[in-house]
Amino acid sequence: MTVLVFLDPDHENGRVADASKPQLMATDQGVTRGDGIFETMLAVDGTPRKLSAHLARLAASAEAMDLVIPPAPAWERAIATALAEHPPATELVVRLLVTRGVEGAGTPTAWVQASAPGTSGRQQRETGIEVLLLDRGYDSSVAERAPWLLLGAKTLSYAVNMAALRYAKKQGADDVIFTSSDGRVLEGPTSTVLIATVRDGVKTLTTPLLESGVLPGTSQGALFKTAAEAGWHLGYGPLEPHDLFEADAVWLVSSIRLMAPVRSIDGKEIPVSRELTEELTALLVKGSRD
Amino acid sequence: MTVLVFLDPDHENGRVADASKPQLMATDQGVTRGDGIFETMLAVDGTPRKLSAHLARLAASAEAMDLVIPPAPAWERAIATALAEHPPATELVVRLLVTRGVEGAGTPTAWVQASAPGTSGRQQRETGIEVLLLDRGYDSSVAERAPWLLLGAKTLSYAVNMAALRYAKKQGADDVIFTSSDGRVLEGPTSTVLIATVRDGVKTLTTPLLESGVLPGTSQGALFKTAAEAGWHLGYGPLEPHDLFEADAVWLVSSIRLMAPVRSIDGKEIPVSRELTEELTALLVKGSRD
Structure with missing residues (x-):
């Protein structure tokens, strides 16, 4: 089942709505223009992971989009309501969505959605994934000079991300790593790229440069904190x-699927390390309790 | 008022729905992922202009998105229903929208929306517009080598287009002409670029190369047909x-606003020709009756 809770000034803890019935206006700019932002987080035993990181990124996305959204406490209360309304579950996916609302109304539409995770994430964590490198079309310097491209914002305009995933699946792959037109590694359509190298006993974890136009990953942020404490060296591209x-290992990391080990790129096998995956997943989970 | 008509196998001529009430599921991928396509057309005295061109482009967008959508006759009947349900008006805006539907359901959500046009289009036709050149981030060859970027499809993921317009408005401009990272003129966020040159009595109308990743403009297509008949030479960039x-004159052309004369670019005035605007608008209107 899916629980919906709308943020509503008349309902302090959010307004619970029936997810089996239409709840959005057909003229909402979220659907007519993909004009809005979102976050997806995991709740474990009723507690959202990395809540403050997700709320901070939601606020940053809103600022990039000139969107005035409800403050963090209103989200926290609505999330609590959604988790209380859902039957207890070890893992739940919690989505936060805000659109620019109905054209002309000047009021955003904001809601929380709680539902059970799909099975594919868990499976891909176990079996690993095959990815394709696909050109994102942008060079790695455009994000800084062209803020209207919204490269640092997590917007609802995900058609290209979804098309890239469909393209990969048609070729028999599971996922995508986007590259820039100047040959840099960027990110997955719904994930952050992480690589590990072990040289002379020194373990280094590297992620692409944020300035190259990738979304700041909340999982990467949480992991880097605990990995540093555990003695890992940290690196920020360019990659x-x-x-x-x-x-020595490559992962796509995200809030629901966690560390998905990449086992081939463009059909060429790469090393997979169960040991490193287990170590880093434990560090990620530890870093995600905030 | 807004009239909504959903395409629905159980209603041959479409199902009329109350636009003042929520009609979309909050889990529709149109809103959660901007995963869908649209068209916007003008109906004059109850008759849609360029209907077959819009339906053909909708079908092309659907194909680029691997989206199976209702066939043209179903759209035509739903459009007729929407226009019959709306109080008579000289001009109406008719929007066609299709999303990938609710996640997992496998059925697209498709509807027609009819409403009165805003006043700004008519005003901008009269007064002309000030535009900024903004980098779209893509080079002009990427569309052909990276189909997952959906550059030839009119998707619901318009957040960047809307952000570019907001950026221009903050700088005091009215609209935007996107350029490619390799310095080519592309298109407006919701319009096609057209330029006219008159040399030694020879009148030439030029639009950017389609292959550079711009959306094929239905208005440009209609105008080129009648302009050629009227003795204009036609050119396709690169620009x-x-x-x-x-x-000698530059316009942003689109289905609702028609020919909007550009009177300045990046703050620098350019020639405006009322005579050419009137001549080409008449040819556009003539070409739009299909």
Whole structure:
């Protein structure tokens, strides 16, 4: 089942709505223009993971979009309501969505959605994933000079991300790593790229440069904190495709699927390390309790 | 008022729905992922203009998105229902929208929306518009090599287009002409670029190369047909910004606003020709009766 809770000034803890019935206006700019933002987080035993990181990124996305959204406490109360309304579950997916609302109304539409996770994430964590490198079309410097491209915002305009995933699946792959037109590794359509290298006993975890126009990953942020405490060296790109092939392990990391080990890129197998995946997943989970 | 008509196998002529009430599921991928396509057309005295061109482009967008949508006759009947349900009006805006539907359901959500046009289009036709050149981030060859970027599809993921318009308005401009990262003129966020040059009595109308990743404009297509019959020479780019400054007139053309004369680019005035605007608007209207 899906629980919906709308943020509503008349309902302090959010207004619970029937998810089996239409709840959105057909003229909402969220649907007519993909004009809105979102976050997806995992709740474990009723507690959202990385809540403050997700709320901070939601606020940053809103600012990039000139969207005035409800303050963090209103989200926290609505999330609590959604989790209380859902039958107890070990894991739930909690989505926060805000649109620019109905054209002309000047009021955003904001809601929380809680539902059970699909099975594919857990499976891909176990079996690993095959990815394709696909050109995102942008060069790695455009994000800084062209803020209207919204590269640092998590917007509802995900048609390209979904098309890239469909393209990969048609070729028999599971997921995508986007590259920039100048040959840098960027991110997955719904995930952050992480690579590990172990040289002379020194373990290094590297993620692409934020300035290259990737979304700041909340999971990468949580993991870097605890990995540093555990003795890992940390690196921020730039990364190029050869870095992926030369790494000791590569993952796509995200809030629901967690660390998904990449086992091939463009059909070429790369090393997978169950040991490193287990170590880093534990550190990620530890870093996600905030 | 807004009239909504959903395409529905149980209602041959479409199902009329109350636009003042929520009609969409909150889990529709149109809103959660901007995953869908649309068209916007003008109906004059109850008759849609360029209907077959809009339906053909909708079908092309659907194909680019791997989206199976209702066939043209179903759209035609739903449009007729929407226009019959709306109080008579000289001009109405008719929108066609299709989303990938609720996640997992496998059925697209498709509807027609009819409403009165805003006043700004008519005003901008009269007064002309000030535009900014903004980098779209893509080079002009990416559309052909990266179909997952959906550059030829009119998707619901319009957040960047809307952000570019907001950016322009904050700088005091009215609209935007996107350029490619390799310096070509592309298109407006919701319009096609057209330039006219008159040399030694030869009148030439030029639009950017389709292959550079712009959306094929239905208005440009209609106008080119009748303009050729009226003796105009036609050209397809590539165009660069200097071509805009050297032209005898520049327009952003679209289905509702029609020919909007550009009177300045990046704050620099360019020639405006009331005579050419009137001549080409008449040819556009003539070409739009299909």
